[in-house]
Amino acid sequence: MENVFSGITQGLFSLADPMILLMIFAGTVFGVVIGALPGLTSTMGVALLVPVTFGMSPEMGLALLGAIYCSSTYSGAISAILINIPGTPANCCTILDGYPMTQKGESGRAIALATSASAFGGFVSIFALLFLAPPLAEFALKFGAQDYFLLAIFGVSVIASLSERNMLKGLWAGVIGLFLSIIGMHPLTGDVRFTAGIAELYSGLPIVIALIGLYSIPEVISSLSGSDNAVKQVNTVGSGVISQMLELFKYKMLSIRATIIGIIVGIVPGAGSSIASFVAYDDAKRSSKTPEMFGKGSPEGIIASETSNNAVVGGSLVPALTLGIPGNAVSAVLLGGLMVHGLKPGPTLFIENSAIVYSFIMSLFVSNLAFIPVGLFIARYGIKLIETPASVLGPLVLGLAVIGSYAINMSIVEVGLMLVIGLIGYLMKEFDVPREPMVLGLVLGSMAEGELARAFSLVHGSVPMLIKNMFTSPLSLIIIALTALSLWQGVRKQLLPKK
Amino acid sequence: MSRLKVPAIIFSLTIAYVVGIMYIGYFVSSIIFLVGTMSVFGKQGLFAKTIATAGFLIVVYALFVSFLGLRLPEGLLF
Numbered sequence: 001m002e003n004v005f006s007g008i009t010q011g012l013f014s015l016a017d018p019m020i021l022l023m024i025f026a027g028t029v030f031g032v033v034i035g036a037l038p039g040l041t042s043t044m045g046v047a048l049l050v051p052v053t054f055g056m057s058p059e060m061g062l063a064l065l066g067a068i069y070c071s072s073t074y075s076g077a078i079s080a081i082l083i084n085i086p087g088t089p090a091n092c093c094t095i096l097d098g099y100p101m102t103q104k105g106e107s108g109r110a111i112a113l114a115t116s117a118s119a120f121g122g123f124v125s126i127f128a129l130l131f132l133a134p135p136l137a138e139f140a141l142k143f144g145a146q147d148y149f150l151l152a153i154f155g156v157s158v159i160a161s162l163s164e165r166n167m168l169k170g171l172w173a174g175v176i177g178l179f180l181s182i183i184g185m186h187p188l189t190g191d192v193r194f195t196a197g198i199a200e201l202y203s204g205l206p207i208v209i210a211l212i213g214l215y216s217i218p219e220v221i222s223s224l225s226g227s228d229n230a231v232k233q234v235n236t237v238g239s240g241v242i243s244q245m246l247e248l249f250k251y252k253m254l255s256i257r258a259t260i261i262g263i264i265v266g267i268v269p270g271a272g273s274s275i276a277s278f279v280a281y282d283d284a285k286r287s288s289k290t291p292e293m294f295g296k297g298s299p300e301g302i303i304a305s306e307t308s309n310n311a312v313v314g315g316s317l318v319p320a321l322t323l324g325i326p327g328n329a330v331s332a333v334l335l336g337g338l339m340v341h342g343l344k345p346g347p348t349l350f351i352e353n354s355a356i357v358y359s360f361i362m363s364l365f366v367s368n369l370a371f372i373p374v375g376l377f378i379a380r381y382g383i384k385l386i387e388t389p390a391s392v393l394g395p396l397v398l399g400l401a402v403i404g405s406y407a408i409n410m411s412i413v414e415v416g417l418m419l420v421i422g423l424i425g426y427l428m429k430e431f432d433v434p435r436e437p438m439v440l441g442l443v444l445g446s447m448a449e450g451e452l453a454r455a456f457s458l459v460h461g462s463v464p465m466l467i468k469n470m471f472t473s474p475l476s477l478i479i480i481a482l483t484a485l486s487l488w489q490g491v492r493k494q495l496l497p498k499k
Numbered sequence: 500m501s502r503l504k505v506p507a508i509i510f511s512l513t514i515a516y517v518v519g520i521m522y523i524g525y526f527v528s529s530i531i532f533l534v535g536t537m538s539v540f541g542k543q544g545l546f547a548k549t550i551a552t553a554g555f556l557i558v559v560y561a562l563f564v565s566f567l568g569l570r571l572p573e574g575l576l577f
Contacts, residue, residue, distance in 0.1 A: 055567040217509075224540050225505045391541025392551050395533050398513055402520075403559055407569050415517050419510070426506055 004134050007354050011362030014059055014355070023060045024363055027067025028370040032378050035072030036386055037393065038085040039223040042072040044397070046333045047211045050340065051404040058341040058356045063363035065337050069330055070364065071371035073273055073310050074118035077302075078379045079386050081110045082235045090273035090309040093281040097294065097301030104297050108237045111379045112244035113299050114306045115372055120248060121259045121307035122368035125314025128263045129321075130361050133350070137322040140347035145454035146470050150479040152448035155325040158486045159270030159437045167490040169433045176424075177441020178448070180205050187450035188457065200413045207336040209405045209414050210421045210442060215329070216401040217422025218429040223390040234387060237379050245372075247299070254284055254300055255307050262308035266315020270436065272328035273309035280308030313364070321357060322347055324447055325440075332439045340408070512536050525571040529556060 014020060027049075034045035045068045053061030076087025081098035094114060101110040143151070156174040183194045184204035195201040248255060258280040265276035284304035285294045294301050316327030317334070324345035326332035335345050343353055350357055378385065405418035428435055459465035470476045512532065519528030533552040537543060563569040 052562050052567065221506045221509055224509065225502075389541055389543065391537055392543060392547065394509075394540065395536035396551060396555055398509070398516075398536070399529060399533060399555055399559075402513070402517065403563055406520075406572075407563055407567060410570065412517065412521055412572065419513060419517070423510065 003350075003354070004131070007134070007350075007358035008130070008362070010355050011358035011360075014359035015362050015366060017059075019060055020063045020359070020363060021366070023056070023064040024067045024366050024370050025374075027064040028071040028367060028374045031068035031071030032075040032078075032371055032374050033385060034068070035075035036078045036087045036378060037388065038079055038083075038087055038386070039219055039390065040393070040397070041088045041215065041219065042069055042090070043211070043215045043329045043333055044219060045072050046330055046337070047208065047215050048397070048400045048404055050208045050212075050333065050337045051407040053337060054340065054407065058338075058343060058353075059359045059363075061337060061341060062334075062356070062360040063367075065334055066360060066364045067367040067370065069334065070122050070310065070313055070367040071374065073313060074115070074122070074306070074371050075375050075378070077114035077118065077306050078111065078375060078383075081107060081114060081302075082237070082379070082383060083386060088273075090277060090312075091305070092274055093277040093305035094302055096281070096305075097296070097298045100295070100297035101299070101302070102235050106297070107235050108239075108241045109244050109247070109299070110302055111237050111376070112241045113247060113302050115241075115375055116245040116248040117255060117258075117303040117306040118310040119368055119372055120255050121262055122310035122313055123365060124259045125263050125266065125311040126361060126364045126368060127314070129314040129317050129364070132267075133318050133322050133361075136318065137347040137350040140322055143347070143475065144473070145451045145458060146466065146473070147475050147479060148451035149448050149455055150470065150476055150483070151323060151325065152444040152451065154479050154483045154486070155269045155319075155444045156437065156441050156448075157483050157490075158268065159440045166432070167494050169431075170437045170490075173428065173433050173435065174437035174441040177438035177443075178445040179441075180210070180438075181442045181445020182449060186453070187446065188453040198413060198417075200409070200411055200417065204446060205421075205442070206408065206414060206417070207442060208333070208340060208408060209418045211329075211333050211336055211439065212401050212405050213418040213421030214425040214435055214439065215333075216397050217419070218425045218435075220394040220397050221426055222429065224394045226390065234383055236383060239380075241376055241380070248303065251300060251303050254287075254303055257283060257287070258304045258307035259311045262311025263315040265308070266312035266327050267318050269319055269325050269327050270440065272316070272330075272436070273312040276308040276312045277305040280304040310368070313368075317364075321345060321349060324443075326443060329436050329439050332443050335443060508539060509536075512539070520572055524573055526556060529559075 031045055034040045046065050049068060053064055072088060073090050076091035077094045079085050079087040080091040080094040081102055084095055084099040086092045086095055098110045183201055185192050185202055192202055261280040261283060262276045265271045265279060281301060281304045284300050285291050288300050316331045319325045319327050320331040320335055326335050338345055401418060402415055405415050406412060408414060425435060455466055516528055516532040530552055533555060534548050537548045
């Protein structure tokens with residue numbers, strides 16, 4: 001615990017650096033805009049800006065990326081409330097009550113509640129991150145190579161069985177990700193595999209490049225395929241919003257419950273902010289005194305949805321920072337951002353780079369407050385921005401994806417790789433295969449392979465020995481049981497008759 | 500068929516853009532690509548396209564060239 005407190009003080013000191021605060025502000029402005037624009041997601045926003053963080057210190061870069069994550073998760077509510085289109089998938093439940101409130105002429109109240117609820121959920125979830133992650137990291141130090149291997153497999157299995165659509169497709173996507181992760185040098189022997197002679201692939205498929213392609217190209221294609229500019233009417237927000245934010249305190253229990261749901265859903269690998277807001281919305285409806293108001297402009301609906309989706313931020317970073325297992329696609333991109341700075345996600349991160357980690361966590365507290373003024377300002381004065389047609393946004397996103405993937409290694413070949421991955425992403429979207437399991441497979445694959453190789457070398461390459469070790473170590477057995485459980489859950493969901 | 504039109508156009512324009520960056524130069528290709536793609540998909544006036552393109556190039560120059568010190572590929576033009 002002492003380490004945590006010395007880490008906190010260290011982190012607080014780093015916040016005194018005006019450059020860090022500037023990065024939080026810049027990230028918040030960018031994130032609010034990205035989040036409010038329908039079709040541009042948090043994952044895309046973070047991925048497009050990872051290349052920009054190269055020239056910065058890791059502290060600055062992470063503050064920037066973290067601020068984008070927090071603020072874009074929030075600001076999707078602005079478009080959900082004002083134009084009835086969720087800015088990001090995380091805000092799809094906000095529509096249900098946000099837009100009816102707008103129709104009743106209460107758009108200001110809805111925006112105010114969404115803002116304070118998001119800030120509350122986000123802020124509290126960072127406390128969870130701060131106090132759950134260090135002990136978990138300490139515990140994870142006990143993990144052996146085989147446990148890490150099993151953990152990586154567990155991560156892929158969970159996300160596959162959680163895929164909202166189809167477990168089989170999710171598993172396929174996970175396998176494709178695992179396959180892509182073995183491109184390049186073997187982690188121990190250094191044998192080069194599947195590179196097709198492309199030197200850029202020797203050290204593996206660059207994760208940031210892959211994520212830029214995977215999350216920007218398909219989005220651009222689908223936004224340009226739709227009719228240009230579906231926005232019919234943009235509603236505006238009146239004044240007096242700030243005082244209405246305090247209305248949140250009338251719903252204390254609701255906010256706390258939604259926050260806890262968000263944190264827990266965030267920690268589970270594979271379940272993202274949209275799942276959290278569905279669960280919290282459902283829970284709020286069941287525990288509400290006026291459930292009949294839900295869907296007709298209930299403030300409770302907005303609070304549940306917005307509190308929980310922002311609470312996912314802190315939760316999703318717990319497994320990401322301590323185990324290297326990202327909770328969702330955005331935290332996978334953040335891990336990519338860590339790795340480009342030469343940091344290795346995992347339990348040792350809290351020991352070897354504690355200054356950077358705590359500075360990042362502390363910056364997230366500020367980020368969760370920074371989006372309040374920026375979001376309210378954009379909702380009041382910048383709402384015309386939402387009307388920017390896809391035909392202008394799409395090319396700009398493509399341009400950013402090209403320059404961003406070039407900037408990482410100044411290599412035009414990597415731009416080509418980004419486009420190839422973009423094509424794969426487009427095909428996956430077209431055939432309704434979820435992309436998240438592939439990202440997890442890609443991120444966890446190299447971890448799984450390296451740890452398996454290490455576990456093998458510990459038993460001098462004897463397969464029966466390794467299997468025996470896995471089934472006699474209590475820790476490994478627990479992880480195997482959890483993997484079996486998550487797969488069984490997925491199978492059961494498939495077998496049950498659809499409602 | 501029409502379903503494949505948008506992705507086909509986007510991929511061919513972007514590939515042409517990347518080739519253009521290598522042989523013509525970054526800034527000229529970017530202007531052609533951005534204005535061209537916006538014209539293919541939308542009916543905005545030249546003013547909106549110019550503002551968006553200029554804004555993009557300023558941001559790229561400020562972030563990637565001045566701040567990151569990135570050397571953009573120089574083709575025949577700049």
